[in-house]
Amino acid sequence: xxERRTTEWLRRAFLxxxxxxxxxxxxxxxxxxxxxPTKDFFKEWKHYQRQYLKVVSSRLDGPALRxxxxxxxxxxxxxELGVVDRCTTCHLAVTEKxxxxxxxxxEPFQAHPPVGHNVKDWGCAVCHRGQGAATxxxxxxxxTRAWERPLIPVKFIQASCGSCxxxxxxxxxxxxxxxxxxxxxxxxxxxxxxxxxxxxLGPDLSSVGYKVSRAxxxxxxKEPRTVLDKDGNTSVNGYESGDESRMPQYRLNDTELRAxxxxxxxxxxxxxxTYKISVGVVTAWSKNPELVSQGEERxxxxxCTTCHPVAVTRAGETKLIGGNxxxxxxxxxxxxxxxxxxxxxxxxxxxxxxxxxxRYGWTDEELYKVSQYVLNxxxxxxxLSTVPQLGDPTDEEIKNGKRIFLEKGCATCHSLQGVAPQKxxxxxxxxxxxxxxxxxxxxxxxxPHNLVSYxxxxxxxxxxxxxxxxxxxYAWNQADLDAVTxxxxxxxxxxxxxxxxxxxxxxKPASFQTVGAFATVYERYKCYACHRFNGYGGTLxxxxxxxxxxxxxxxxxxxxxxxxxxxPALILRMPQFNMTDKEASVLAxxxxxxxxxxxxxxxxxxxxxxxxxxxxxxxxxxxTKYQCQSCHTIGNSGGYVGxxxxxxxxxxxxxxxxxxxxxxxxxxxxxxxxxxxFSEEEIHDLTAYLTTLRAGIKSEAGGSSVPKSSSxxxxxx
Amino acid sequence: xxxxxxxxxxxxxxxLAFCGCKKSAGIDKSDADAAAYDTxxxxxxxxxxxxxxxxxxxxxxxxxxxxxxxxxxxxPAGPSNRSNLTPVPPLLNDGExxxxxxxxxxxxxxxxxxxxxxxxxxMPPYGKTLTPEQIKAVIAFARSVAQPPYLxxxxxxxxxxxxMKEGITRP
Numbered sequence: 001x002x003e004r005r006t007t008e009w010l011r012r013a014f015l016x017x018x019x020x021x022x023x024x025x026x027x028x029x030x031x032x033x034x035x036x037p038t039k040d041f042f043k044e045w046k047h048y049q050r051q052y053l054k055v056v057s058s059r060l061d062g063p064a065l066r067x068x069x070x071x072x073x074x075x076x077x078x079x080e081l082g083v084v085d086r087c088t089t090c091h092l093a094v095t096e097k098x099x100x101x102x103x104x105x106x107e108p109f110q111a112h113p114p115v116g117h118n119v120k121d122w123g124c125a126v127c128h129r130g131q132g133a134a135t136x137x138x139x140x141x142x143x144t145r146a147w148e149r150p151l152i153p154v155k156f157i158q159a160s161c162g163s164c165x166x167x168x169x170x171x172x173x174x175x176x177x178x179x180x181x182x183x184x185x186x187x188x189x190x191x192x193x194x195x196x197x198x199x200x201l202g203p204d205l206s207s208v209g210y211k212v213s214r215a216x217x218x219x220x221x222k223e224p225r226t227v228l229d230k231d232g233n234t235s236v237n238g239y240e241s242g243d244e245s246r247m248p249q250y251r252l253n254d255t256e257l258r259a260x261x262x263x264x265x266x267x268x269x270x271x272x273x274t275y276k277i278s279v280g281v282v283t284a285w286s287k288n289p290e291l292v293s294q295g296e297e298r299x300x301x302x303x304c305t306t307c308h309p310v311a312v313t314r315a316g317e318t319k320l321i322g323g324n325x326x327x328x329x330x331x332x333x334x335x336x337x338x339x340x341x342x343x344x345x346x347x348x349x350x351x352x353x354x355x356x357x358x359r360y361g362w363t364d365e366e367l368y369k370v371s372q373y374v375l376n377x378x379x380x381x382x383x384l385s386t387v388p389q390l391g392d393p394t395d396e397e398i399k400n401g402k403r404i405f406l407e408k409g410c411a412t413c414h415s416l417q418g419v420a421p422q423k424x425x426x427x428x429x430x431x432x433x434x435x436x437x438x439x440x441x442x443x444x445x446x447x448p449h450n451l452v453s454y455x456x457x458x459x460x461x462x463x464x465x466x467x468x469x470x471x472x473x474y475a476w477n478q479a480d481l482d483a484v485t486x487x488x489x490x491x492x493x494x495x496x497x498x499x500x501x502x503x504x505x506x507x508k509p510a511s512f513q514t515v516g517a518f519a520t521v522y523e524r525y526k527c528y529a530c531h532r533f534n535g536y537g538g539t540l541x542x543x544x545x546x547x548x549x550x551x552x553x554x555x556x557x558x559x560x561x562x563x564x565x566x567x568p569a570l571i572l573r574m575p576q577f578n579m580t581d582k583e584a585s586v587l588a589x590x591x592x593x594x595x596x597x598x599x600x601x602x603x604x605x606x607x608x609x610x611x612x613x614x615x616x617x618x619x620x621x622x623x624t625k626y627q628c629q630s631c632h633t634i635g636n637s638g639g640y641v642g643x644x645x646x647x648x649x650x651x652x653x654x655x656x657x658x659x660x661x662x663x664x665x666x667x668x669x670x671x672x673x674x675x676x677x678f679s680e681e682e683i684h685d686l687t688a689y690l691t692t693l694r695a696g697i698k699s700e701a702g703g704s705s706v707p708k709s710s711s712x713x714x715x716x717x
Numbered sequence: 718x719x720x721x722x723x724x725x726x727x728x729x730x731x732x733l734a735f736c737g738c739k740k741s742a743g744i745d746k747s748d749a750d751a752a753a754y755d756t757x758x759x760x761x762x763x764x765x766x767x768x769x770x771x772x773x774x775x776x777x778x779x780x781x782x783x784x785x786x787x788x789x790x791x792x793p794a795g796p797s798n799r800s801n802l803t804p805v806p807p808l809l810n811d812g813e814x815x816x817x818x819x820x821x822x823x824x825x826x827x828x829x830x831x832x833x834x835x836x837x838x839x840m841p842p843y844g845k846t847l848t849p850e851q852i853k854a855v856i857a858f859a860r861s862v863a864q865p866p867y868l869x870x871x872x873x874x875x876x877x878x879x880x881m882k883e884g885i886t887r888p
Contacts (some may be wrong), residue, residue: 067843100772113771114850151813153751173778174755452751626834630787630802639801641786672783675845 009444045073045135048090052109061098068096076123080499085123085132087140096121116171118278126159128152146437152489153452155482159433164500166195167507170670178487181480189412190426190471193491195507196297200411202246204352206269211340211351212264215387216377218257244659248472251463254388256404261392265403274339276344279548281364285372290473295373297616298366303575304329306540307530310378323572325529326357333379342371358525361578409470426471431493441465457484462589518590530574541543541574546597546667550656556588557646597659597667605654610688618689621682631673634693642673646695657687760789760810761864770859776858779851780809783843802839812863823856824849 005428014024040046049071054663074088090108093099101344112119117127125132130151130282134140143150152159158172168176182188183197189232208217224247251264305322311330314319320328336344343350345367348357393401405411409425432455433514440454447467456466459481462471476484495501512533514522522528529536531544547556561584563574579587592602622628631641648657661683664673753768757777769777780788786798788809799806807814815823826834829851830842843852860867 115771154754155751157754171775171778625838626841627838630841631798639787639798641798670782672786674783674841674843674847676842677845 020504025068031111043135044137046091048108049092052092053409055105055109064098065093065096076120078121078123081123081503082497083123083126083132085125086135087130087132088119089135090137091124094124098546104516106594110260123626127157129160133690143437148438150450156452156486158487159486159489162195163433163492164495164503165505169634173488174483174486177480178483178485178490178509180483182487185248185474186413188408188430190422192424192428192430193519194430200246201354201415204354204416205264205267207267207272208419209268210267210272211336211344212265212395213337213384214390215384216263217261218334218387218390219384221250221252221257221260248474250472252404252406252525255400258390259397259400260404261390261401262397263405266398267416270351272340272343273347275343275351277342277364277368281368285365285368291297291369292373292376295369295371296377298370301576302360302370303573306575307570323530325538325540327380329374331378331380331383333375333377334381334383338371338375341374342367345371356526356529358529358575358577360575361580363578406473407470430491432491433489434492443467452485452489456481459484472592485651508535512536517586518594521579521586524583525577525579527587532540540572544591546595546600548592548594548596549600549602549659550597550653551592551651553588553592555592555651557584560584560587575680597656600653600655600659600667602653605658605687607654607691609686610654610691614685614688614692615692616689618682618685618687621686622689626676645690645693647693648690649692649694652690654687654691657690658683661686725801731742757858757862760808760862761865768863769858773858775851776854776856779847779855780858783847784809784855785840788818802837804837804839806837806840809859810862810864812865812867815859816863816865816867820853822855823859824852827852 015021029200049069053069056062056069059065071090071621072089072093073086076083076085086092091110093105093109094112096111099105100374102111104109106330109360123132124130128151129149130149131140131149134147138144139147141151156174158169160174161169162175163177165172179196182193184200185203186199187193188196188199189201212220224299226427307323307326308329309320309322309324312319312327320330338428340351343359344357346362347359348355349359405419406422408414409422411419411422412425415421433451435451437449437451437454440449440451442449442457443465444452444467445457447465448455451558454465458469458471459474459476462469462473486649495504512528512535527544530538530541532539533543534545551559559574560579561581596602629638631639632642633640634646656667660673661676661678663675664671665675731783754771755769755774755777757769759765759767781793787802787806788799790797790799790808792798799808807883809815822834825837826840827847828842828844830838830844831840832838833842847855862870
């Protein structure tokens with residue numbers, strides 16, 4: 001009934017006469033035609049452009065900004081890169097210098113901070129990702145079904161630097177830290193990754209059965225060095241530390257722990273070369289109550305803590321002190337067998353050919369005292385108290401242990417005689433940072449479905465996205481987690497086009513070729529473990545790439561013989577190797593002749609030309625005009641930002657001093673000492689003064705009471 | 718009555734058409750931490766995290782390379798050189814001393830050193846070592862960690878602009 005009535009009503013209202021019909025049809029047509037212009041008027045970008053004009057009108061620099069404004073869709077087109085970015089349609093002030101850093105300008109109208117790459121030459125999406133060609137907020141910024149490359153959060157933006165810059169970028173410290181961690185933790189053991197330093201492998205386990213007990217292996221596999229405290233901070237043996245353990249935690253049950261510890265404890269591929277400390281020394285010292293305390297003193301004098309951290313309790317607070325290039329030794333006495341320790345200290349390379357520990361020139365007495373100190377004092381009687389009774393390894397356990405060793409991918413980091421290295425054990429990650437969300441399996445994880453969250457989640461707890469993941473558990477603090485995420489996001493694979501390929505900035509190759517007698521001594525003392533030569537080697541100690549231009553040959557020799565005297569202020573100091581005269585002179589000869597800075601010939605400035613008047617003038621400049629004592633110490637007074645200059649006359653070559661005063665950064669990029677406006681005359685006077693500074697070894701040792709200097713000599717950090 | 722409805726019908730139709738076209742353009746408000754380029758813990762209160770933009774983050778990097786040794790009480794290497802100097806240099810976050818100084822003055826003293834401005838010659842000039850952008854970045858970093866906080870002066874009428882900030886709406 002009602003249906004009929006409605007139909008009737010419609011007919012009367014609209015179709016009563018042809019004129020009615022025509023009028024209604026026209027109205028409908030007009031309305032339809034109006035849809036497009038109205039929609040256009042309400043476009044998001046038009047809205048933002050109107051608001052921009054309002055914002056601009058309230059500013060003093062408004063007229064200029066208005067002049068730069070052009071309505072309509074804006075785009076940056078870079079045909080050679082294949083880039084079409086329309087971001088500037090809404091982000092109208094990206095290139096406005098007068099708006100840089102202006103806090104009260106709201107987004108999307110803030111100016112881009114000044115970066116190395118000009119926005120007009122690079123566009124936006126190259127670094128920020130997102131869809132450059134889009135003109136709607138959602139399509140440009142977030143992942144939609146049609147576009148799977150959302151914006152990268154600003155926190156991780158340094159990843160974009162790393163996509164092209166394979167080497168270090170000073171402005172991107174987070175990326176550098178992430179890459180450092182990926183190399184240090186040897187992620188390349190399982191995964192393929194690009195643009196990283198050589199990985200540092202885990203210890204060779206071929207003869208580990210001689211080194212440690214089965215109970216210790218059980219404990220270590222269950223709880224590697226790193227422990228997380230209740231606040232999620234990384235601590236080492238319960239001690240707070242900025243350093244992280246390289247050994248991750250595997251999810252092993254008791255049976256697996258028993259099997260693996262059994263298997264490893266029978267690894268005795270190569271009998272250790274037992275070193276017998278002479279009976280005379282043992283009988284003379286073994287009953288001496290001062291044995292251990294003298295060992296401790298020697299341990300300190302040898303500066304073992306320069307490389308090995310040790311936990312020390314002072315005023316109720318426990319802290320790790322020392323370098324981080326070698327294993328922590330706080331509880332090592334409860335870990336290693338005595339016979340192994342003595343033979344290791346005597347010749348580390350006999351146990352493991354690739355060991356980076358230098359071969360010290362021990363006397364039997366020293367070796368006995370230090371090893372007894374380590375075995376008696378660096379201990380923890382509770383260390384193995386939680387380990388169950390293990391008994392002798394059974395054949396069954398050993399067989400299972402071998403299976404687990406392979407299943408868990410242990411051979412990706414550790415070498416073991418008779419086991420082939422496990423290459424490409426984990427997935428290739430060289431293009432991880434360019435993956436789209438649909439390629440990722442989040443499993444039951446509740447993390448937001450995007451690439452960044454996936455990487456974070458996987459790193460935080462590998463089992464969260466995949467319960468059967470083989471990847472072990474690493475312990476991160478938030479800063480390191482962010483850094484590694486950034487470094488992984490930078491792994492975007494091969495550039496898609498040859499134009500982008502041209503943008504790649506390759507890594508500087510680092511190599512230092514050594515030959516002859518020098519190479520032998522250099523290898524024995526593992527100079528590269530701490531020092532850097534032409535970009536190759538460690539960063540713990542000063543870069544020695546230009547040592548021949550910098551230091552006098554005789555000084556180098558004396559220093560190598562007795563390295564303790566130079567920087568009494570430093571906690572980290574060069575160890576005393578007990579080098580022979582011949583070894584020291586081989587190093588000094590080679591360094592001073594072959595390791596020079598081009599353009600700084602150590603012979604080019606003759607100290608004989610300096611007159612007493614010049615020395616007096618230089619002294620005055622040093623003390624009054626330039627007040628160098630704010631950073632440098634002479635005698636007992638001065639600062640300790642720069643090196644102690646007590647012995648500058650014996651240490652530095654005048655040629656280096658002059659070149660340094662002219663432009664420190666030219667000799668050592670990044671060094672703290674600023675370049676000054678010295679006249680040539682002032683440079684000669686200052687050099688003349690510094691040449692006269694000569695300290696006797698004795699007086700210098702008592703020279704400074706400064707607790708710790710900032711760094712190696714003249715190197716900044 | 719009937720007539721009124723019939724007149725409204727096309728309008729309703731048009732509106733309906735719009736609603737169909739409108740896309741839901743919801744972007745989740747991203748995590749504030751993820752939107753910051755870098756962070757620095759407040760020097761007086763380690764629990765308080767200060768978020769840094771790109772420029773301040775660059776300033777932070779340069780500060781910890783060149784300036785920290787004398788303008789902080791703790792340095793990456795441990796103790797500071799600050800107590801060795803007379804007059805004692807200000808801490809970087811010392812708002813009471815630095816908030817009153819203009820950006821131009823701070824740029825000059827970093828560029829020319831103390832002796833260039835009749836201040837302590839112990840402050841060396843960094844104008845030939847750092848670029849003007851780097852020096853500005855360090856000052857921006859100092860401003861962002863200042864205690865009491867540094868209140869930025871804007872060149873234009875900041876009040877109306879501040880209103881604008883609230884006034885920005887999403888379409």
